[in-house]
Amino acid sequence: MQTVETQKSLLDKLNIQSINAGACSGPDQWFSDPDGRTLESINPANGQPIAAVTMATLPIYNQIVERSQQAFQSWRSVPAPVRGQLVRDLGNRLRDVLEPLGELVSLEMGKIRAEGIGEVQEMIDLCDFAVGLSRQLCGSTMHSERPGHRMYEQYHPLGPVGIISAFNFPVAVWSWNAALAAVCGDSMVWKPSPLTPLTAIAVQHICNEIMADHNCPGVFNLVIGANDDVAQTMIEDKRFPLISFTGSCAVGKHVAQTVGARMGKTLLELGGNNAIIVEADADLDLAIRGIVFGAVGTSGQRCTTTRRLLVHRSIIDDVINRLVNAYSQVRIGDPLDPDTLMGPVVTAQSIENYKAAIGAALEQGGKLVCGGEELLDLEGFFVQPTIVHMPGQTDQVREETFVPILYIIAYDHLQQAIEMQNDVPQGLSSAIFTTSLQTAETFLSAAGSDCGIANVNIGTSGAEIGGAFGGEKDTGGGREAGSDAWKAYMRRQTNTINWSKELPLAQGIQFG
Numbered sequence: 160m161q162t163v164e165t166q167k168s169l170l171d172k173l174n175i176q177s178i179n180a181g182a183c184s185g186p187d188q189w190f191s192d193p194d195g196r197t198l199e200s201i202n203p204a205n206g207q208p209i210a211a212v213t214m215a216t217l218p219i220y221n222q223i224v225e226r227s228q229q230a231f232q233s234w235r236s237v238p239a240p241v242r243g244q245l246v247r248d249l250g251n252r253l254r255d256v257l258e259p260l261g262e263l264v265s266l267e268m269g270k271i272r273a274e275g276i277g278e279v280q281e282m283i284d285l286c287d288f289a290v291g292l293s294r295q296l297c298g299s300t301m302h303s304e305r306p307g308h309r310m311y312e313q314y315h316p317l318g319p320v321g322i323i324s325a326f327n328f329p330v331a332v333w334s335w336n337a338a339l340a341a342v343c344g345d346s347m348v349w350k351p352s353p354l355t356p357l358t359a360i361a362v363q364h365i366c367n368e369i370m371a372d373h374n375c376p377g378v379f380n381l382v383i384g385a386n387d388d389v390a391q392t393m394i395e396d397k398r399f400p401l402i403s404f405t406g407s408c409a410v411g412k413h414v415a416q417t418v419g420a421r422m423g424k425t426l427l428e429l430g431g432n433n434a435i436i437v438e439a440d441a442d443l444d445l446a447i448r449g450i451v452f453g454a455v456g457t458s459g460q461r462c463t464t465t466r467r468l469l470v471h472r473s474i475i476d477d478v479i480n481r482l483v484n485a486y487s488q489v490r491i492g493d494p495l496d497p498d499t500l501m502g503p504v505v506t507a508q509s510i511e512n513y514k515a516a517i518g519a520a521l522e523q524g525g526k527l528v529c530g531g532e533e534l535l536d537l538e539g540f541f542v543q544p545t546i547v548h549m550p551g552q553t554d555q556v557r558e559e560t561f562v563p564i565l566y567i568i569a570y571d572h573l574q575q576a577i578e579m580q581n582d583v584p585q586g587l588s589s590a591i592f593t594t595s596l597q598t599a600e601t602f603l604s605a606a607g608s609d610c611g612i613a614n615v616n617i618g619t620s621g622a623e624i625g626g627a628f629g630g631e632k633d634t635g636g637g638r639e640a641g642s643d644a645w646k647a648y649m650r651r652q653t654n655t656i657n658w659s660k661e662l663p664l665a666q667g668i669q670f671g
Contacts, residue, residue: 165495166202166209169266172259173361175210181356181383182215184226185376186367192219198383200357203269203503204493205538212356215384217392223348223380224398227319230377231346235316242342243293245373249338250286252365253279260330260361265494267355268329269503270457272495282334284624285640289338292645296343307659314649316344321399323390325406326505327460329355330362332428335628335639336403341378343648348380350390354505356383394418401426401648408585408633415635426647427635428628431587432559433619434467434580436602438573439474441592442616443481449590449618451485455544456620458504459563463588463612463620467556469576472569479548479567483529486544492537503540504562513542513562516555520566523553528567557583573598581609587630588612588619
């Protein structure tokens, strides 16, 4: 298992030798707070502390926000392609630290090394996307009904953006927001999860280097603080025209109500109770691989994790047998060991949630297929990936539990499967395995999946950054990363120019 030397080596590689500050607004502008409480980062693989951080209090928070506001005043006037150069250099610096930063993600959050490094690669890919976007922040032109008039739309920087991220993707989700917001001309303040402060500090060190090179302090800012102090203050703060929040549906609703009450905007990426439908004609070799990664990857702690498996009754026994065989080959242990396929869950409370969910499923008629136990022989917070065969979509199946539990349910026809898939509060990711074009197109039609993401012959996890990421219903409706997600970080303006010597009114109105 991991050693103290492993932890110290990673922290040293990422310039985290001494951690006594939890707020930063640019190069050499780390704020230590004598009144701040101490926050320990715990290694979920052994339950031991990695390092401690001093959290920011309200006065430090306000200093950070004020600096972000000041930075926005100048950053918004920098040409977008020049702003893109900052993000290009950020991506290149992330390339230099791809492995150590990815390993720190694994160390602090618990996902396996390949996924930790993949998360940093996602940051790099998003920076590449944003650099190209910096030359394509396009508006529209349209014909005016009035002679000698021209109409068009343009997009302007919105203002300082508040980013509140979750533990399960401690750096990638920040980059989805930060890279786009930066090229759009916004400054930002990042409030990371209290479970993953070290990865945030490592990223801020990188940002500080890039801001120093480009002489633009205050574009990227960090505040580590308690949820009830900093996060609540942030969502109430009128200085943030946009709050991007990633987390649970329950907290997301509170964020939406609070920000909406002050007429601010929200970008919400909330939970997902995601299902895969397996049709009788599916390629099962392909399907099993997609199901296992979707259900077991990140120890069931992705918002896109496969939580429900809807299988045509004629093949359900075959699918269960194949899954049990596949699950028996999942090596559980140290996430930094390259042979490990599933690491720990993030906290001891996650284990309690795991036990409670299995107990509720069994009470509602479920039968345990495999797994179901906490792994007490391992240090840290480890459980077995678990499959429960359910008699139908019970109340427990409709609950999203952030642990590696897969509920499998039989269905008799496609429409029944689609109805079950859609019959949950969330609407994030969905998938179907089939070799029928007609079935695939039915699933993708307006009468099919109601999710923001709908896949055919791939699983629910592993979205590419080129498409807009997000979901409907209780998932919040937000879209991040690719496509036109950049528009959330800008304000739209309609312009009409009269180049004639007359003043006609629209709709043919005559006045005076």
